[in-house]
Amino acid sequence: MTLPHPTTDQISLPIVLAVLGDPTRLAIVRYLASKEGVPMNCSKFLDLASKTNLSYHLAKLREAGVTRAEAVGTSRLITLRRDDLDNRFPGLLDSVIAAADGDPALPIVGTVPEIDA
Amino acid sequence: MTLPHPTTDQISLPIVLAVLGDPTRLAIVRYLASKEGVPMNCSKFLDLASKTNLSYHLAKLREAGVTRAEAVGTSRLITLRRDDLDNRFPGLLDSVIAAADGDPALPIVGTVPEIDA
DNA sequence: TCCTTAGTTCAAAAGTTATTGAACAATTGG
DNA sequence: CCAATTGTTCAATAACTTTTGAACTAAGGA
Numbered sequence: 332m333t334l335p336h337p338t339t340d341q342i343s344l345p346i347v348l349a350v351l352g353d354p355t356r357l358a359i360v361r362y363l364a365s366k367e368g369v370p371m372n373c374s375k376f377l378d379l380a381s382k383t384n385l386s387y388h389l390a391k392l393r394e395a396g397v398t399r400a401e402a403v404g405t406s407r408l409i410t411l412r413r414d415d416l417d418n419r420f421p422g423l424l425d426s427v428i429a430a431a432d433g434d435p436a437l438p439i440v441g442t443v444p445e446i447d448a
Numbered sequence: 449m450t451l452p453h454p455t456t457d458q459i460s461l462p463i464v465l466a467v468l469g470d471p472t473r474l475a476i477v478r479y480l481a482s483k484e485g486v487p488m489n490c491s492k493f494l495d496l497a498s499k500t501n502l503s504y505h506l507a508k509l510r511e512a513g514v515t516r517a518e519a520v521g522t523s524r525l526i527t528l529r530r531d532d533l534d535n536r537f538p539g540l541l542d543s544v545i546a547a548a549d550g551d552p553a554l555p556i557v558g559t560v561p562e563i564d565a
Numbered sequence: 566t567c568c569t570t571a572g573t574t575c576a577a578a579a580g581t582t583a584t585t586g587a588a589c590a591a592t593t594g595g
Numbered sequence: 596c597c598a599a600t601t602g603t604t605c606a607a608t609a610a611c612t613t614t615t616g617a618a619c620t621a622a623g624g625a
Contacts, residue, residue, distance in 0.1 A: 344547045344554070345469050352466030353583090373602065384584055386603060391582090405592045405601045420547040426539035430461045433536075437461070470613090490572065501614055503573060508612095522571045522622045 334393060334400050334407075339415045342396035347420070350395040354438050355379050356388050357431055360397060362440035363411040364428050370401070370408035376440055451510060451517050451524075456532045459513035464537070467512040471555050472496050473505050474548055477514060479557035480528040481545050487518070487525035493557055 351357055358379055363371060376385050389409065392398040396415065400407045416424045431437055468474055475496055480488060493502050506526065509515040513532065518525045533541045548554055 344544070344551055345471050345474060347469075348465050348474075348544070349469030352462050352464075352469050354462050355583095357462060357465075374600095380583095381585070382602070383586075383604090387583070390603090402591095402602095405590095407602070419550075420543060422539055422543035423547055426537060426543050427461070427465070430537040430540055434461055491570095498615075499572070500574090500616075504613075507573090519572095519621095522620095524572070 334402065336393060336399060337396040339396070339419055342415065342419050344420060346395045347397060347416070347423075350391050350397060351427055353388070353391075355384075356392055356397075357427075358438045358440050359388065359392060360411065360424075361428055361431050361437075363398065363409065364413070364424070367411065367413065370410050372406040372408060378442060379438060379440060451519065453510060453516060454513040456513070456536055459532065459536050461537060463512045464514060464533070464540075467508050467514060468544055470505070470508075472501075473509055473514075474544075475555045475557050476505065476509060477528065477541075478545055478548050478554075480515065480526065481530070481541070484528065484530065487527050489523040489525060496555060496557060 351360065359376055362375070373382075373385055373389060376389075379385065380388065389398070389400065389407075393400050396412060399410050399412050401410075402408075411424075413424065468477065476493055479492070490499075490502055490506060493506075496502065497505065506515070506517065506524075510517050513529060516527050516529050518527075528541075530541065
């Protein structure tokens, strides 16, 4: 199963903005950005929402072109499409992340401490 | 009647992103940005939506802190809260507007030519 | 005063998004 | 093979958002 992703030029500004305009999804994007290059699996985000709901939000992010998801075994490895976003919308992601960092009211991944290896 | 506006520090990133994630509102913001400092009245945007619907979208923009509306006579003078947005979310508005400028699919104000004075 | 212009409000309808639980696949380890 | 792990899909519901028309207010001009 190869998951559908938009090509770079199919990424639409209003859709990206609307997708980022949700605190749960913003938290996911911030976390991916903070671990740039390290693919995450969905379970990392379980403190943000239920498994089902996460599946929904992650699909939104992927369909908008914000993230890339690759099926590996029973996991999905999720990465931020930073290069594509930076190419298409220069400066946008950086300013969104910087703005989010300044807002203590936003949910963040990892507040509920994970049992880390 | 003084219309309600959030203070600068009440402006919320997810709300601003969600509000800008609508093509009609994005068109309004782009137009205001292109005419920086020149207050617009609502009728400027009548080629984007009906009068009633415009009232709704302009209220969303105002309530999010993106625009300021001042009642003058029977008109509302609408301006972009650029300083407030730039202070709160540096670079965000500029990158959104630049990104929008690169997308020919987005609606723009003034496509239907106005009978100008 | 009466009419027009500018925009709002209200209630209804339509459409969309978010959230949930139960059931389902697919991979991996024992 | 069996069970656990990882995540998806589906259908239902809840909750919002958008759009509309009709009725309204408020100011300004004739």
